[in-house]
Amino acid sequence: MIFEQIATGGCQSYLVGCADSCSAVLIDPEISQVDRYIALAARDGLRIHYVIDTHTHADHFSATRAIAQALKVPVVMHRDSPAPFADLRLQDADLLRVGNLRVQALHTPGHTADSMCLLLDDRIFTGDTLLIGGTGRTDLPSGDPSALYDSLFNGILKLDPALRVYPAHDYKQRGFTTIAQELASNPRLQHSDRLDFIQMMEQLDLNAPTHLTEALRTNMSGGKSVAQLLAEAASKTPFVSLSELRARTLAGSADLVVLDVRERDAFDAAHIPGAVNLPRGQLELRVNDVLPDPTRRIVTLCQFGKVSTLAAATLRELGFLRTSALDGGMTAWQEAGYPLEQTG
Known part of the structure; x- marks a missing residue:
């Protein structure tokens, strides 16, 4: 496996490729890094076959559509995504074949209704469902703390504890964690009772993302940002x-x-x-x-x-x-x- 983790501030993107077939998938790309993604793929001898958003982002501008148009490849999202430009819509347990690699979609609503995680061999790309030391917020459009509880405690937290967790955001540049580490130390996961977890999520009182309206508008519609x-x-x-x-x-x-x-x-x-x-x-x-x-x-x-x-x-x-x-x-x-x- 060829693996590149690309940070843009706190946003994390992932280029994952099959060395045997030189095919790759790009996960959660950010608009300011389009040239970098294409250059990294070329450097590693990879051809990007799919660009995937794990959910409708509200805190940065997705590059999926721009890259898909440049490379003539499909934009992949969950079937519940509101984005009209999504070419390939995955359901729970669907697989993408990327050379010898198999990327499995797991529907994990809660942060957004269209959130999904991507399971690949020894790692899972969790989007904003599970973060390092946190979870995705549930107070933005289509967020649901009850659904997030199920996605976590009845879903991905029951997977192999050794799985490496690669989230869509990591503001402290820690790289990755594991499910076992998060179960042991993530403060939000210590609220394992459903009602306790929901109450905790509803009382977080977080500031809205800086570009909330513009990011949602562009990521949901395929429109353009001012930048x-x-x-x-x-x-x-x-x-x-x-x-x-x-x-x-x-x-x-x-x-x-x-x-x-x-x-x-x-x-x-x-x-x-x-x-x-x-x-x-x-x-x-x-x-x-x-x-x-x-x-x-x-x-x-x-x-x-x-x-x-x-x-x-x-x-x-x-x-x-x-x-x-x-x-x-x-x-x-x-x-x-x-x-x-x-x-x-």
């Missing part, structure tokens, strides 16, 4: 440095349009001398009036450099092919001590 939109816009947009724009404005380049896409009140308060204002929300509706010459060089800017990147990408799609975005924003311009002017 993905920004990354895609940046990948097809050239940038201009602060110093270069400063030099060009000083030179009074007649071919240059500095387009400030902030709202009017922010523009009026302070802007780059000679800049033209067109708020991002009005861009598509007013662009032909404000920018009548599509052959001129355009540099977009905003307060921090994010909205202007989206605006530049949009302008290039609209045919303004000489559009770039400022590498930075008005905050960086001001911090550099470059000149400003006000309206009125």
Whole structure:
């Protein structure tokens, strides 16, 4: 078995391959690591055949769909997953054949209704059902402490105590644990009475994940996160440095349009001398009036450099092919001590 554990902060992903067939499965991938997963598979001589999410994640952005599209492989989830892009939906005890490896799905609802664990030889990938020193929370959409109790005490905790446990999250970078170790030391598993366990889970009072709404939206629908939109816009947009724009404005380049896409009140308060204002929300509706010459060089800017990147990408799609975005924003311009002017 070829095995790679990839950490992204506290998130854990797993690339597992069969050395004989060079086939592999990727478990719980995170969107910022797409290139890394593909590079690791190539380094190990593996071809990824399946990308699997153990459940609908609420605390990070899944890369299953992006990788599946890039590699032309199926997205695998439990049959109760709400994700419309899941290509292969597993039921309890279903097997995936990955070369000589057999990956068995165990339906373990509780953290979410579609949670499943993946049993493979001497190890089990537990998603958020069983963590190292903890369990998945049950206070998020489709969580159920009673179902989690059954999944744990009447399910995976009855498996071989020597099984290695690899969860989807490990914030202390401990790597793995075993079922025996968790039974002995996991504080939540000491509440072995059903009612006691349910009461304990209902009184945890945990903070909501930072990106809860956005993560659920994207992971359930296959939509894009704001970070993905920004990354895609940046990948097809050239940038201009602060110093270069400063030099060009000083030179009074007649071919240059500095387009400030902030709202009017922010523009009026302070802007780059000679800049033209067109708020991002009005861009598509007013662009032909404000920018009548599509052959001129355009540099977009905003307060921090994010909205202007989206605006530049949009302008290039609209045919303004000489559009770039400022590498930075008005905050960086001001911090550099470059000149400003006000309206009125």
